[in-house]
Amino acid sequence: MARASTAKAAKGAATPATPNRERPPEPQRFEASKDQLLEFYRQMLLIRRFEERAGQLYGLGLIGGFCHLYIGQEAVAVGLQSALEPGKDSVITGYRDHGHMLAYGIDPKIIMAELTGRQAGISRGKGGSMHMFSTEHKFYGGHGIVGAQVPLGTGLAFTHKYRNDGGLCLAYFGDGAANQGQVYESFNMAELWKLPVIFVIENNQYAMGTSVNRSSAEDQLYRRGESFRIPGLQVDGMDVLAVRGAAETAREWVKAGKGPVLLELKTYRYRGHSMSDPAKYRSREEVQAVRDKSDPIEHAKRELEAMGLKEDALKEIDKEIRAIVAEAADYAESTPEPPEGELYTDVVVDTY
Ligand SMILES: Cc1ncc(C[n+]2csc(CCOP(=O)(O)OP(=O)(O)O)c2C)c(N)n1
Ligand SMILES: [Mg+2]
Numbered sequence: 001m002a003r004a005s006t007a008k009a010a011k012g013a014a015t016p017a018t019p020n021r022e023r024p025p026e027p028q029r030f031e032a033s034k035d036q037l038l039e040f041y042r043q044m045l046l047i048r049r050f051e052e053r054a055g056q057l058y059g060l061g062l063i064g065g066f067c068h069l070y071i072g073q074e075a076v077a078v079g080l081q082s083a084l085e086p087g088k089d090s091v092i093t094g095y096r097d098h099g100h101m102l103a104y105g106i107d108p109k110i111i112m113a114e115l116t117g118r119q120a121g122i123s124r125g126k127g128g129s130m131h132m133f134s135t136e137h138k139f140y141g142g143h144g145i146v147g148a149q150v151p152l153g154t155g156l157a158f159t160h161k162y163r164n165d166g167g168l169c170l171a172y173f174g175d176g177a178a179n180q181g182q183v184y185e186s187f188n189m190a191e192l193w194k195l196p197v198i199f200v201i202e203n204n205q206y207a208m209g210t211s212v213n214r215s216s217a218e219d220q221l222y223r224r225g226e227s228f229r230i231p232g233l234q235v236d237g238m239d240v241l242a243v244r245g246a247a248e249t250a251r252e253w254v255k256a257g258k259g260p261v262l263l264e265l266k267t268y269r270y271r272g273h274s275m276s277d278p279a280k281y282r283s284r285e286e287v288q289a290v291r292d293k294s295d296p297i298e299h300a301k302r303e304l305e306a307m308g309l310k311e312d313a314l315k316e317i318d319k320e321i322r323a324i325v326a327e328a329a330d331y332a333e334s335t336p337e338p339p340e341g342e343l344y345t346d347v348v349v350d351t352y
Helices: 002-012 032-059 076-082 098-103 108-115 149-163 181-192 220-226 241-254 284-294 294-308 311-334 340-346
Strands: 090-092 171-175 196-203 232-236 262-264
Touching: 032 076, 032 098, 032 220, 032 241, 032 262, 032 294, 032 311, 076 098, 076 196, 076 262, 076 294, 090 149, 098 108, 108 311, 149 171, 149 181, 149 196, 181 196, 181 220, 196 220, 220 232, 220 262, 232 241, 232 340, 241 262, 241 294, 294 311
Parallel strands: 090 171, 171 196, 196 262, 232 262
Antiparallel strands: none
């Protein structure tokens, strides 16, 4: 009965229906040259080795506070951000942020020095793992409050539109954050004002110890923008070329002034949620199966070999990356801590 009367009211409603939303084309896997794929491989490997080293430094007690590693998810940041322009397009993410900074070409030494709380760190040693910024690169953090980066990213997109600077904002968040209310308030405004924003859900299957299926009524997260008319695309987040292809489709859509787009990147984190997570909510076999079947770095390596790259050349790259990471770790251990006076800088003391 109630349904019938609702239907009747809807029939007689004065508000005309908005026309159907146009959709972006199906993304194509990016056709990379050998050099381009090699560069993606190099960046993913840098993130992997950097994170492994960060895990070791944490174990040695050299990193304080929280530390969330990005191991397993490398293809997402590399594939997406390789399609953007650092310094023009802005990026914002949550606390699992080291990989996104490395993918934007930020110096590994100052990222590692931030982890060890040193003066030379990117936030002068006062932000740590979760709170890193580089306004020069238009990298706006680094946020510890789950989902908070989504309205902030929407605000960054508003700035791009207001200033007409041709940039867009890439706002990352997790599958857990995707259940937050502020995400949907942001979606509404972003679509209403046709803001240049790519919303990216990094669906690594877990929010701390809770799997997507246990927590989400709609587990196909790319559909989450539908009631706001934001088109969504689901992407293989373990394949850097699929990710890059989707990034191009999304970028073209947004830069053409068509408003936001939502990408769901299906990925997986190999390590615990943070360094203090014993990961009892899943089996070792589950993790191993993903590593064996879908590792993004192995995937790119096999493809490079098929393109004719020799084992020796790959070994050489691994050596180079290890040297960069070793140098970053040495620097992060030896460069001085901030002087006490730094406790009084970068602090808001006025009323506002
Ligand atoms: C508002 C808020 N609620 C809860 C937390 C505690 N918390 C930190 S991370 C996290 C899980 C988020 O998972 P997801 O969004 O999937 O991101 P992932 O860690 O997998 O990258 C939670 C609940 C928080 N930091 N902020
Ligand atoms: Mg998650």
